[in-house]
Amino acid sequence: MRFFTISTSPNSSAASLIHRIQRQLFSSKIGSNSKSLYRKISQLGDPNVSVTPVLDGWVNGGNYVDKQELQRIVEELRFYKRFKHALEVSLWMTNERRFPMSFYDAAVRLKLIFKVFGLERAEDYFNKIPENKKSFSVYLALLNCYMLVKSVDKAESIMQKARDLGYASKPIWYNLMMNLHYRVGDMKKIHDLLTEMEVKGIPHDQFTQSICLSVCAWASDSIGMDKIVATMESDKLAIPHWKTYVTAIQGYLRMGLNDRALPMLTKLEGQLKSPRDKTFVFTILLDLYADIGNKDELHRLWNEFKLTNKIGNKVYLSMIRALVKFNDVEGAERIFKEWELSGLEIDFRVPNILIDSYCTDGLLKKAEDLIAKGISEGGSPLMTTWILLAGGYLRKNQVPKSVEALKKAVSVCTPKFKNQLTTCLDFLETRAYVEKEEEFTKLIKMEGISLTAIFDKLSNFINNGQLRSVPPC
Template identity: 45%
Template sequence: MKLGDWSRVFNNLKTHFDFKNVLGVFPYSTSTTTTTGRSKMAMMGGSRKGLFRKISPIGDLSVSIVPVLDQRVEEGNSVEKHLLQFYINRLRSYRRYAHALEMSLWMTDKRYFPMSYRDVAIRLDLIAKVHGIEHAENYFNSVPKQLKGLAVYSALLYCYAREKSVEKAEALMQRMRDLGLDRSAFVFNVLLSLYYKADNYEKLDSLMQEMEEKGIARDIYTYCICLKVNAAQSNVDGIEDILRTVESDSNLASDWFFYTTAGDAYIKVGHLDKAFAMLKKSEELIEGRGIVYDNLLTRYTTLGKKEEVLRIWELYKTYVKVYNKGYIAIICSLLKFDDIESVEKIFDEWESQTPHTFKL
């Protein structure tokens, strides 16, 4: 096929996968060959007979997974709460929110497991994603007072931020202040990110000042937001000040995400050599995670570094199980370099792996 034909194919393919929400397409955390990866497989049953193996092929979100769950119990199998919690998080990571919500409800309505703060927070988030913010607000109002802790308030705040509802987010934040639930960097980061996206730097600066006055230390994600703000304002000195601050603070564990964010900041201000150096630092902190390879493929492509794209792809295949998102990332990258020969080769490789890439 010609370049234009391949581009159309993959644009349609990405849209198709996103619409279908097929398990395995968005592997934000994939199993590796490490002990951790094997232990996760063991938790999920380890074989095709496991509960998750029966749920995973149901990619159509209009098809309920409740009958599968009910059958599991009817067959005399035990279903423990910690496993259900693990499965719910797994479904969330693959954007199968409707199925994750079904499992959350089944966990309490059919198995009568008590809810923790975290369970309530996750359910609230899922309700917002599946049914909308009004349903999430109704659920929040129905939650017993003893379960309305920081996690639940933070979940609603995050939902407001995702909807870019500045007024509602600010009102909830004030309520959290009144209740003494404003003592974590995470809460401030949610609102800081919202102000950044709304280009409201005056309120962002005021909120940063509030953090300082309350003695709330900035964490690595606070500094990531600061990197984005400085990049948006073309403040190269500000970007470099943040890098020096983070790298000199032993209490801050800079991770791959921090350095890819720094790379993005340098790209935005046109310092491509410095962006390249940040991506190299990010590579040193990969820790066998598929999402990092996906990010690096995209960013090296933005820098026009085809040789780095191909090098990262080989590392990807060596250290991590590659799922559909990984194949889409590398093919889309190579299309930008007009490398049809490599695209066709990798597409054939992907096609040969199809029976595996749709499974965990």
Template identity: 40%
Template sequence: MKNSDINSALKWCSRSRTRNVSSVSYYSTTTTTAATTEDRFRDGKMRTLYRRILPNLHSASIVPVLDQWIEEGQKVNRFDLVGIINDLRHYKRYNHALEVCMWMSDKRYYPITHTDIANRLDLISKVHGIKQAENYFNDIPIELKVAEVYSALLNCYAYAKQVVEAEVIMQQMKDLGFTITAMPYNVMLNLYYQTENREKIDSLMREMDEKGILCNKFTYSIWLSSYVADANMTGIDNVLTRMSSDSEVTIDWLTYSVAANGYIKAGLVEKSFAMLKKSEELLLTAKNLSTAFECLLTQYAATGKKEEVLRLWEHFKMKHEVYNKGYLSMITSLLKLDDIGSAEKIFEEWEFKKAKYDIRIPNALIGGYCRRGLLGQAKTLVDRVISENEKPNAKTWNHFTTGYIMHNQIDKAVEALKEEIFVAEPPQKPSKDNLVACLEFLKRKGNVEEAEEIIRLLKYKGFSVHEVSATDVENDKRRVIKNRKLLKDMKGQRDGRK
């Protein structure tokens, strides 16, 4: 391999990453079902149909299942078919949900309603794209183009993050004189938040006030999240004050938790701490208690108050079951507070509990060891993982790669990087920073063969755009497997000496 090939790989590593929109917001326009169990079916036979559909969700189409049901002389009712559609949507089986939608009107001749049209618009957009949804909308008779249908198209544009098109539909709804509730405004607010059009959020909020459109919980949530993303303390305070004075809105634990994020971001520790205390007081009202607990643990850690992390941990586990994610949050929090000793104790507590094995938990401690240069302890923990008949994953080796680089052991980082690439599965990707460090090291050493091995492994795993021969891939694959066997044999020898 020429140096130009290595330079090309380095150039690939340095490509700018797509910047993600902040994930502070806790509002979603996604429609969910209130009940997704079989128990809600009115017709017991429809429950049987639903059970037939479920095993076929891996198939390209479920229409044959529906057709066979009718051929057997069975009947279907509209209410339960809509329930099946909603379940399929809930589990993001949009293609199959659209099939049931089409089958209802095309083969069962159920008259199509405004709600059916709105659902179909949404599903067409998700399955076939926004252009197909536009074509469907244009073909809808004018008398059926009611506010619900326009709102559905608005949601489609928002889902596709097409701001201009969404604004046009919103204006058309106003021009047509539709009674507009908070929902379309929430869609636009969330779209502006997701696309970082922060200035338009305040403008839209003023418009709602001028038109007397009442805010709901979601409206406030998006508004608050936008101020948190910008670390706008005045804005956060104003939203909380307004929510407190709105008798129609109940502030929950998450509201105060999101506000706390804003104060943490601004470095206002005491204000964030006050918000977390208010959030904790409302903890038992959370729909998912474990998630709320895990969130507060990490936020208390972010304020630097270790005593609060330990207090909440002990208080919660006395009364409630702590699951794997709770242990992971606790270990991560303690590592952020640089208390590796307490993190080790929590890990041992988790091991003693004999919960379902979760590689993320030892990985968290391995990462803590590697960042601190305690690479021997990290290796010992990997041995414990293997002794539980578990396998280190890409994240495990990523921690080692990072640790070796941080502590100037690049030759060992190269070996860890190869292991990381070899076991990586989508959507996992090797760290570009680590990859650059290792390739630069090999380039300086003139070790072209090893650089070539890394780049071919990248290609084999689909992380590069260049072509690679099958022979090269298999050679590298066998080489890594051989290295892994040597490591295993060395471990066996060490165990035999004990």
């Protein structure tokens, strides 16, 4: 598999093609041919199924595709986290001298290699890129990889290289480094980077502001947060991004300053006037009104929004989750009934919120009935559905039923979780959680599966000794 291929001597027809691509690059719409090609690729849901035969078949069938359209397809696949397929399209696009590789293509490919194969392969790819092709964007892509894996020394080395090359003149370089230092808890280095930006006259953008707000929240510095908010709102030329508002609101809530968070929520609502990210902003607003404890505003927002906007599964899920935060299970059930009558595709992430609530409250029959109803209507329970039910059974010391629920979770889980869940099953079936409490507790808190309710519940049961008297399965 060739990760880097450069066409050095294109013929005249290729030169003409390049000119046409450059004229069209990043235009606002994808051609209808590309949409059809993307549909063919998107149907290959299994990442282990190669998209190369689809691409070859498309061209061999006499269809035309240009580089701009392929780049758009790569971006779509990246957006949906289909990194392996996106990498295949990227490779197909430039290999066999189909299209010359740009700096942008190299940067995107480096990120995709990192996502698919890990840091070592990404570094190997970077080292094979000729020095004259290592542009601003390529170095930035590698810095982003180092930030994600929290590799401070390597990130600082690349940052210094960027300074030496004159690349580090934009806020994005400092934002990535500050994000890294925030993730590892080194606030002094964040201060040093902000000072460097000030000395060099590098302006703060929305991401810089968000990082500064996060640092202030971490330090419980409400005065610092007030100053940043005042500064960003005083800029008449740039409306604060909704993500910056969210960071500020969460920071105030973290410090218990609900009175300062409320006006920011009103301003965040103003972002709903823009069609971009409208649904996503709305779901965040629902969560934030629940966090702030204002049920009246939650219902007001819900009733206003659904009058003029289409409500999808994610929005129903957010509203149900928000009501559960208030312990308003009856209200959540009413919204769930609306969802059932909406005619939307059955998505078990929606009933999962109620299933979790029922299992937490010991209402196992209601949880079982909800799962059975979803199945009868053509839905497929998720791994988390069975895990939540398993946690409910454990609250009632019904270990055999918990084992059966976990077996169903294993049957539908992805390879990423299979080993952890299988090992967890082994512990439960052999009652080894009693003899190997420390090992079992470590297992159930492993990153990637700690988001599901069962593992926190299991941990609590073990620590409280509640499982020690459970009879063998």
